[in-house]
Amino acid sequence: MTWIYPVVLAGCLLATLPLELGLKARVYARPVRLLATLAPVLAVFVTWDALAIHAGHWRYRHLLGVRVRNVPIEELAFFVVVPICAVLTLEAVRRRRPGWRIGDERP
């Protein structure tokens, strides 16, 4: 059962890959901006996860067992994969609806 979590995350990356390659979302093509986006999000959510595990809000079963402090590495991967998929989706929406402003357009 330990394979479920990584397989699902890999599936998310695979499923959204056509947005980059086909729709030209240009998210992976802007790695610095992507990393700068992931860093603060990762900081907030790894902290939340660690506190929630400590407080007993939730616990994990059937994972690989590798943890950073008390946070499973699957969760670290989750907080990277889901944001990437979200950004790809937003950029795909922009591609399909060029008239909708997002807020980062050049003046």
Added chain:
Amino acid sequence: MTYTVAAVLGVVFAAGLDLLVLRTKLLRRKAFWTAYAIVVVFQLVVNGVFTGQRLVVYARADILGPRLFYGPIEDLAFGFSLVLQTLAWWVWWGRRASQARPSPTAASAARRPAPTETR
């Protein structure tokens, strides 16, 4: 603090980041809500697998009780906060870069009154 309270705070934190701190105002944009509407469907499926397979188990005392695709409804708020914070930072970094080097057409528009806000 229960997960319910933390989830509400997570949404408030994300909204504050978007509207007040980074001032990206994604909550007022059609593009954001369209993207979120797509993402939330996949979030529910993925979360449904994790919680349905009981890879994640929640303390009953820390959640309200209602569930959506096996996951506690609090997970919806958690996921919303994750998506909103991510997209606010993405747009903020992009806006910073585009202000640093405006497009060539911006030079010719310099005589026109400057827009009060980039929307």
